[in-house]
Amino acid sequence: MSDGEPSDFLKGIKDKLIRSKEQWASDKRLITGRPDLGHVNRLPPGQREVKNWPVLDLGAQPDVAPDRWRLRIGGAVENPAVFTLPEFMALPQEDFVSDIHCVTQWSRYDNHWRGVSAKTLLDIVKPKADARHVLFTAYDGYTTNVKLDVFAEGNVLLAHSWEGAPISREHGGPVRVIIPDWYLWKSAKWVTRIEFSAIDQPGFWEVRGYHNEGDPWKEERYSG
């Protein structure tokens, strides 16, 4: 698939995968019932460590040519902004190290990222006083939501590199979101839009039985 409008994407997604993940949510699969709120362990409850980096998405991995990539930030902000990739790369760049945790039960430790921190982006666009929520939209049409407080955490970034190399297409390159404190479905690959809002807009998995928050230490896998 090319980097067309996100609205085209429903044709290409793996309906079977979506149905089985919806079924997991309705069965409340993988819940162990042992929250680790103090983070005594490095591994959140119900997770296992992997050394590789699995690929998970809706099956349509958009091929976003670097010269066509845009990041649009708008909604309830004082200064809406659009960045090309060179403009994004000219913003202050920072290195991060974080563990990532997928709701399908794998965790991967010590990932080295480089990119632009959420704090830098927030300083530029300046959310309005009534902004409480953030919705990410990606080039495959995927959406996911977090609270503004979650996006504003110091370890959140829009990453272009992992382990010293550009993030591959399958992992969301040229630029993806990384929100390490939440399950990885909150970290949009191929991100193109960030919208701030006074109201919450649940995303792709959040309307299909997945939790609206997603704290792995509390096993916030499913809603209800």
Ligand SMILES: Nc1nc2c(c(=O)[nH]1)N[C@H]1C(S)=C(S)[C@@H](COP(=O)(O)O)O[C@H]1N2
């Ligand atoms: N654009 C987009 N981002 C996405 C997804 C997706 O389907 N499309 N899947 C999410 C899910 S469910 C997971 S677990 C992670 C997987 O990221 P990875 O493939 O780099 O491991 O991406 C998240 N971000």
Ligand SMILES: [Mo]
């Ligand atoms: Mo996932």
